[in-house]
Amino acid sequence: MAETFDVIVIGTGAAGMTAALRAADLGLHVLIVEKAHKYGGTSATSGGVAWIANHGLGGTTDTREEALTYLDAVIQGPVNRERLEAYVDTGRDMLSFMGKLGINFIPMPWPDYFAELPGSRTDRSLVLPMWDGRKLGDKFPLVREQFPRFKLFNRYAMNLVETFTIAARAKGWKRMLAGVISRYWTDQATRRITKRDRWFTSGNAVIGPLLEQLTTKNVEIRLETKLEELIVTDGKVTGARVSRFGTAYDISARHGVVICAGGFEWNQQLRDRFYPVKTSIWWTSTPQDANTGDALLAAEAIGATTEHTEEGWWAPTMILPSASASNFEEVHQAVFDVGRPSSVCVNRNGDRFVNESCSYDRFGVGMVADQQKTGANLPCWLVFDAVFRAKFTAGGILPTAIMSDKSIPVDWWDHYIFKSDNIVSLAKKLQLDPAKLTDVVMRMNDYAAKGEDPEFGRGSTIYDQAFGDPTCKPNPALGPIIKPPFYAIPIHLGDLGTKGGLKADAKARVLDGNNQPIPGLFAAGNAAGSPFGLNYPGAGGTIGPAMVFAYIAANEIAARASNQPRT
Numbered sequence: 001m002a003e004t005f006d007v008i009v010i011g012t013g014a015a016g017m018t019a020a021l022r023a024a025d026l027g028l029h030v031l032i033v034e035k036a037h038k039y040g041g042t043s044a045t046s047g048g049v050a051w052i053a054n055h056g057l058g059g060t061t062d063t064r065e066e067a068l069t070y071l072d073a074v075i076q077g078p079v080n081r082e083r084l085e086a087y088v089d090t091g092r093d094m095l096s097f098m099g100k101l102g103i104n105f106i107p108m109p110w111p112d113y114f115a116e117l118p119g120s121r122t123d124r125s126l127v128l129p130m131w132d133g134r135k136l137g138d139k140f141p142l143v144r145e146q147f148p149r150f151k152l153f154n155r156y157a158m159n160l161v162e163t164f165t166i167a168a169r170a171k172g173w174k175r176m177l178a179g180v181i182s183r184y185w186t187d188q189a190t191r192r193i194t195k196r197d198r199w200f201t202s203g204n205a206v207i208g209p210l211l212e213q214l215t216t217k218n219v220e221i222r223l224e225t226k227l228e229e230l231i232v233t234d235g236k237v238t239g240a241r242v243s244r245f246g247t248a249y250d251i252s253a254r255h256g257v258v259i260c261a262g263g264f265e266w267n268q269q270l271r272d273r274f275y276p277v278k279t280s281i282w283w284t285s286t287p288q289d290a291n292t293g294d295a296l297l298a299a300e301a302i303g304a305t306t307e308h309t310e311e312g313w314w315a316p317t318m319i320l321p322s323a324s325a326s327n328f329e330e331v332h333q334a335v336f337d338v339g340r341p342s343s344v345c346v347n348r349n350g351d352r353f354v355n356e357s358c359s360y361d362r363f364g365v366g367m368v369a370d371q372q373k374t375g376a377n378l379p380c381w382l383v384f385d386a387v388f389r390a391k392f393t394a395g396g397i398l399p400t401a402i403m404s405d406k407s408i409p410v411d412w413w414d415h416y417i418f419k420s421d422n423i424v425s426l427a428k429k430l431q432l433d434p435a436k437l438t439d440v441v442m443r444m445n446d447y448a449a450k451g452e453d454p455e456f457g458r459g460s461t462i463y464d465q466a467f468g469d470p471t472c473k474p475n476p477a478l479g480p481i482i483k484p485p486f487y488a489i490p491i492h493l494g495d496l497g498t499k500g501g502l503k504a505d506a507k508a509r510v511l512d513g514n515n516q517p518i519p520g521l522f523a524a525g526n527a528a529g530s531p532f533g534l535n536y537p538g539a540g541g542t543i544g545p546a547m548v549f550a551y552i553a554a555n556e557i558a559a560r561a562s563n564q565p566r567t
């Protein structure tokens, strides 16, 4: 083989960059290969929130015991206990390692997604502050841009506080909006060279500083270089066959290959093989065509096994034509929209099926269960009134002050968005039983008046209420659906990634069909099965464990290489 490294890392998401950074810090010679022409994977496009229980930051009183109490209450179904405990025990070390490099996560107030369960807290979701992307020099434009909705008008960078305040038009939103726009236009130095905002927020704020550190440590990253096959010698993974523009070559790895190639969101065959209901690649909000499960298939080919592959990290989405080319459609998240007051979600039989203000992953679990039961979900309908329409986003449909009904293109009506003066005629447009939809709406109006939803408990937890409307009384998640016109949009079973992947143990080692580690092969992030099984405990529940197990993989490789003592 022409080239040899100590470690080859596959993928430049949060998992891949963390694994590479830690391995390089421990003295290993690392190469990262990245299939895309940009750095950062889905992680760069994400909200950048990392859920790390027992993190020890910001004066938290969270403990190992409290974290495990919560996780034990949340987790339904089998998980590897040792792996779960490794996550709870190692998060702080990983954060302290990052802190020493100047990458300092901070807790933000965000209720855990099962706020009603013992051990839940509101300080386990961590974010990184805004970061100046131009510190990356030539690499600045090569970081994958954020999901469009996380930038104002797909142009102005916003941190999460700004995103939520402006989206909900909460107190002070106008001043914040002016600040966001002025921050962009007063940056003349950047405006002269690019439309892109220099300020990296959310997922970009995670990838930017990681990439900077990798550059400082001279870690080589090859873009447009795809893992094709794993090379095995005497039962041990000793390298990778990669390809660039169709030309394949081999690289050898002395101590290990770490698969951090994300999930299989963009592989329809793998979706059909693993998911219990029919889904579509076109519903995901992850970057198009990046994560196609290549590494999962390459590892399966050498005997690796998988787990928790029957679900995605669900996040309801809706679809609209692209603003720049109407022949193309694009996905918009409706993650918090489905639970805002003065709305209700029904399946295509006209029945409610879930507490709409629960977390997005639970909402998706509800969609899947209802689809399995009725065959009339996927898509379901978000039905709302003029009060909702004026205040909130409905996927890519922005509040009326920004996107009036008149400004909505004619061809969107009765296709992407439906409208009628009354519920009966709206129901007819949606091919729903008018009497049934009227009954659902009347019941919701009754619940809104009382502030209680006896059917599904909508608005009953602090999580449900956190993304409601504080001016909506008595319950911020329950508002009447009474002001015409009435609207509806179809909601798809979107996702933020896939939950399952290669079965890995507490040391991030990939296991074979006999539950034995495959020597030299490690996995982290969505390439591996989630340590939480099919459960999503809180905001950041994918990036948190991705970074922790990437860090664990690097420690394990370094310990085996006897290069540095494990800390």
Ligand SMILES: Cc1cc2nc3c(=O)[nH]c(=O)nc-3n(C[C@H](O)[C@H](O)[C@H](O)COP(=O)(O)OP(=O)(O)OC[C@H]3O[C@@H](n4cnc5c(N)ncnc54)[C@H](O)[C@@H]3O)c2cc1C
Residues within 6 Å of the ligand: 010, 011, 012, 013, 014, 015, 016, 033, 034, 035, 036, 039, 040, 041, 042, 043, 044, 045, 046, 047, 048, 049, 050, 051, 147, 225, 226, 227, 228, 260, 261, 262, 263, 285, 286, 287, 290, 291, 292, 293, 294, 295, 313, 495, 496, 497, 524, 525, 526, 527, 539, 540, 541, 542, 543, 544, 546
């Ligand atoms: C809009 C949005 C918001 C989100 N917000 C959050 C959030 O705030 N918190 C949270 O926890 N999660 C969030 N998620 C989910 C989260 O982004 C992903 O679960 C997480 O980033 C996965 O990280 P990863 O490192 O495993 O994979 P990725 O970040 O997807 O990285 C995988 C990389 O591997 C590369 N790759 C794939 N195949 C190959 C191959 N064969 N060879 C070489 N390279 C390959 C890909 O191109 C990609 O760059 C969000 C997702 C979306 C879409």
